[in-house]
Amino acid sequence: MAWEVGLLALLSTLIYPGIIFLVVIALFYQWVDRRFYAKLQNRYGPIYTGPRGILQPVADLIKLLAKEDIEPSAVDKQIFRAVPVLILTMPLTALFMIPITGTWALASFEGDLIFIIFLMTLIAILAFLGGWSSTNIFSTLGGMRAALQALGYEVPMAVSFMGPAILAGSLSVSKIVQWQASHGLWAILLNPLGFGIVIVAFLAELERIPFDIPEAETEIVAGWQTEFSGRKLALIRLALDLELVLASGLVTALFLGGPTGPIPIIPGIAWFMIKTLVLVLIFSNLRALFARFRIDQMVSGSWKYLVPLSILQIVMLELLLGWLSF
Amino acid sequence: MNLVKWSRIKSPWVFHFNAGGCNGCDIEILASLMPRYDIERFGMILRGSPRHADVMLVTGTVTRQIYPRLRRIYDQIPDPKFTLALGSCACSGGVFQQCYNVHEGADKAIPVDVYVPGCPPRPQAIIDGAVKLLQKISKS
Numbered sequence: 084m085a086w087e088v089g090l091l092a093l094l095s096t097l098i099y100p101g102i103i104f105l106v107v108i109a110l111f112y113q114w115v116d117r118r119f120y121a122k123l124q125n126r127y128g129p130i131y132t133g134p135r136g137i138l139q140p141v142a143d144l145i146k147l148l149a150k151e152d153i154e155p156s157a158v159d160k161q162i163f164r165a166v167p168v169l170i171l172t173m174p175l176t177a178l179f180m181i182p183i184t185g186t187w188a189l190a191s192f193e194g195d196l197i198f199i200i201f202l203m204t205l206i207a208i209l210a211f212l213g214g215w216s217s218t219n220i221f222s223t224l225g226g227m228r229a230a231l232q233a234l235g236y237e238v239p240m241a242v243s244f245m246g247p248a249i250l251a252g253s254l255s256v257s258k259i260v261q262w263q264a265s266h267g268l269w270a271i272l273l274n275p276l277g278f279g280i281v282i283v284a285f286l287a288e289l290e291r292i293p294f295d296i297p298e299a300e301t302e303i304v305a306g307w308q309t310e311f312s313g314r315k316l317a318l319i320r321l322a323l324d325l326e327l328v329l330a331s332g333l334v335t336a337l338f339l340g341g342p343t344g345p346i347p348i349i350p351g352i353a354w355f356m357i358k359t360l361v362l363v364l365i366f367s368n369l370r371a372l373f374a375r376f377r378i379d380q381m382v383s384g385s386w387k388y389l390v391p392l393s394i395l396q397i398v399m400l401e402l403l404l405g406w407l408s409f
Numbered sequence: 410m411n412l413v414k415w416s417r418i419k420s421p422w423v424f425h426f427n428a429g430g431c432n433g434c435d436i437e438i439l440a441s442l443m444p445r446y447d448i449e450r451f452g453m454i455l456r457g458s459p460r461h462a463d464v465m466l467v468t469g470t471v472t473r474q475i476y477p478r479l480r481r482i483y484d485q486i487p488d489p490k491f492t493l494a495l496g497s498c499a500c501s502g503g504v505f506q507q508c509y510n511v512h513e514g515a516d517k518a519i520p521v522d523v524y525v526p527g528c529p530p531r532p533q534a535i536i537d538g539a540v541k542l543l544q545k546i547s548k549s
Binding site for chain 1: 452481487489
């Protein structure tokens, strides 16, 4: 029946594992991140909103959606209105190409890894555009820093993504997951260095604390988000939460075997949740551990250390593959 | 209770404005964010930009120089917005009352919802004032 297949595709795009499911786990991971970050600082974090504070991100979202939406008269109106919507669609689109329930993603084609890298670059460019269109000095500075930072982390991240792709002989995320499942081997075992580089690069992509240079609160108010208020800010915050899911989901798929595991009874979605939660905890642990770098330290450091290390990782992987004669 | 009001009570984001104070109140605000009192329990986060905030914390006697800036920053906060005057200076001018260079208190410049006296107020007093503000929001 053709219409049943169509209905199933529609439901899986909209509800599970599509948009609604992704938004729910994005809000849940924001709560996990805030609680764990607070625990590391000897605080409690949000505890009074719903059971154990689990509804805190929902309350934040509803409050921002219901607030007044100010558009300063000097902003570039079209870009200023388009940026929050576009920045929300980017991580959602990229998440459709990441396997969540089984070894197949909702949308998968040869080369979708490259497409995901492209979408993640677009997020940085949209941050720059958002800062630029605000015409506020702090926003402009933050947007400039977001674009500069992207020049630093994009290259080592893309090179490190090629490690699992070389292993699987494919540029499709779903096929990389299937290769790991069929060989019973996680790509992190052959790419430990690449895994570390990707974690560092994603800290910069997510604008988390060692690399929260584009929204450095003590220097430039709130960076490129300074002028956004009300529902525009709500969409931007939701987009950043979805980006956290995207980052942990992509690292899970490429390096940790995706939604498969050694015990076959546990369903794929549970493996996905376990692995991404561990990654979220790693991200928030690093956030609590470090202080902010300067923008020049970040860019020169990533070109001096991360890029050579990621190339070294590829060379080591090729030598290892030749030695093992895979 | 209606959903929007619930979300407003549960996530009041704070913007802190020093209108010419001595930094005593500001250090007490920091103390109430720190592990011992931790007002993030109630969902309050200190935001850097007035565009993101719901509640404005005003400390310090409002000097003539800061007066127009205080008005402008207050106008930049999107509605609905609330104000908390923190410390004796922001409540009434404190020891600087009747000085040539001060407007006596934050309520001469902007509408104030809750006054927290003290020089400086303890973090417990700040949390008490915040809870009173949340009660006021829930009754409105």
